[in-house]
Amino acid sequence: MTAVLQRMGASTLAVLATLGRATLFFLRVLLGVGEMLRRPGLLLREIYSVGVLTLVIILVSGLFVGMVLGLQGYYTLVDFGAEQSLGVLVALSLTRELGPVVTALLFAGRAGSALTAEIGLMKATEQLSGMEMMAVDPERRICAPRLFAALISLPLLAMIFTLLGIIGAYLVGTAMLGIDGGSFWSQMQAQVSFVDDVLNGLIKSVLFGLAAGWIAVFNGYDCLPTSHGVSRATTRTVVVTSLVVLGLDFVLTALMFD
Amino acid sequence: MEITVGAFVAAGLAALFVLAMQVSNITAFQRADGYNVYAYFQNVGGLRERAPVNLGGVQIGRVEAITLDAARFEARVTLNIDRQFNDLPSDTAASIRTSGLLGEQYVSLEPGGMPDSLAEGDEITLTRSALVLEDIVGQFLYNQSAGGED
Numbered sequence: 137m138t139a140v141l142q143r144m145g146a147s148t149l150a151v152l153a154t155l156g157r158a159t160l161f162f163l164r165v166l167l168g169v170g171e172m173l174r175r176p177g178l179l180l181r182e183i184y185s186v187g188v189l190t191l192v193i194i195l196v197s198g199l200f201v202g203m204v205l206g207l208q209g210y211y212t213l214v215d216f217g218a219e220q221s222l223g224v225l226v227a228l229s230l231t232r233e234l235g236p237v238v239t240a241l242l243f244a245g246r247a248g249s250a251l252t253a254e255i256g257l258m259k260a261t262e263q264l265s266g267m268e269m270m271a272v273d274p275e276r277r278i279c280a281p282r283l284f285a286a287l288i289s290l291p292l293l294a295m296i297f298t299l300l301g302i303i304g305a306y307l308v309g310t311a312m313l314g315i316d317g318g319s320f321w322s323q324m325q326a327q328v329s330f331v332d333d334v335l336n337g338l339i340k341s342v343l344f345g346l347a348a349g350w351i352a353v354f355n356g357y358d359c360l361p362t363s364h365g366v367s368r369a370t371t372r373t374v375v376v377t378s379l380v381v382l383g384l385d386f387v388l389t390a391l392m393f394d
Numbered sequence: 395m396e397i398t399v400g401a402f403v404a405a406g407l408a409a410l411f412v413l414a415m416q417v418s419n420i421t422a423f424q425r426a427d428g429y430n431v432y433a434y435f436q437n438v439g440g441l442r443e444r445a446p447v448n449l450g451g452v453q454i455g456r457v458e459a460i461t462l463d464a465a466r467f468e469a470r471v472t473l474n475i476d477r478q479f480n481d482l483p484s485d486t487a488a489s490i491r492t493s494g495l496l497g498e499q500y501v502s503l504e505p506g507g508m509p510d511s512l513a514e515g516d517e518i519t520l521t522r523s524a525l526v527l528e529d530i531v532g533q534f535l536y537n538q539s540a541g542g543e544d
Contacts, residue, residue: 180395180396180399181395183399183402183403184395184398184399184402187399187402188398188399188402191402191405227417231413231417231418288403289402291406292402292403292405292406292407292409293406295406295407295409295410295413296405296406296409298409298413299409299412299413299417302417321416324417325416325417325418326446328417328418329418329444330414330418333418334410334413334414334417334418338410
């Protein structure tokens with residue numbers, strides 16, 4: 137009994153300690169912003185590997201998510217004779233929820249895991265210690281550009297995903313299901329608000345980008361410097377990012393849309 | 395690499411731009427060039443802010459605000475009408491209609507015949523409240539039962 141309580145206490149303390157380390161790490165990375173802005177090439181390279189290389193999966197899945205949404209929405213709406221509102225349904229679901237959330241989940245799988253594995257391997261092969269020996273702060277040199285690359289890339293990816301989804305639904309709706317293209321767009325424009333829907337979706341994706349980047353970079357930086365530790369940290373990045381994104385999404389939705 | 399990153403950022407911003415212009419009604423921002431008139435309704439039903447204001451089925455403005463007038467116990471609806479329609483007769487009537495059976499509610503204006511026109515801050519006196527379905531059904535049932543007893 138005592139042993140069980142002890143283990144529970146120990147794991148609680150371990151979680152709290154990780155949270156504390158993560159917060160301190162985040163603050164130290166924030167202090168590295170100035171240095172990062174003086175060397176924009178580092179940030180550029182990370183935006184390339186984090187954002188541009190994720191573009192393909194975002195484009196393809198955005199198109200297919202929109203097509204599926206168009207198909208499913210049509211079958212539901214046609215029962216009520218409201219199939220002309222398909223554009224509204226698709227645009228609202230994509231701008232408010234699916235765009236930011238699905239992009240963040242895909243991002244965690246494609247880019248977050250790579251960031252963790254990269255930094256973890258740097259730690260395991262003692263490259264980070266080597267940098268410290270040369271008086272280069274790895275938190276500023278390695279972590280800050282990666283975190284901010286995620287923060288910048290995710291909103292852009294989410295916007296591209298949303299747009300591709302709407303185009304996918306439009307293609308399915310007009311070419312396959314015979315919806316009038318004019319009313320698809322005009323009803324959408326009448327019902328979708330820029331501030332309430334598009335801008336709130338953008339704010340969501342910025343916060344998801346921050347969360348995804350922070351979790352991925354911290355997990356890599358904090359991992360056990362062994363092959364097993366790196367693999368566990370990579371898994372943890374994907375799991376924790378997905379859970380945090382979904383939980384955060386609920387809180388943000390409750391705050392934004394009343 | 396710099397070019398691809400630039401193209402990526404440009405594509406993201408372009409997507410946001412298209413979402414703003416093509417998907418959402420960002421034109422609603424540009425409502426500065428309109429004038430406000432007020433209409434009092436006993437019941438606004440499901441009318442929402444930013445609902446369209448139509449005349450002859452054509453949108454000429456939006457509902458700016460809906461508040462309760464504490465003195466009159468009536469809903470005070472502020473209608474923002476596009477500046478180009480500044481020649482509406484002062485006895486124009488306003489009624490709250492529903493587009494379709496289950497569609498959203500909007501304000502419909504019917505022009506009167508007075509020579510002077512509505513201006514900023516004027517009140518529309520002729521109003522017809524929203525039809526509340528429950529009231530109609532209740533009245534119908536009441537009439538039915540009253541008729542059945544004869």
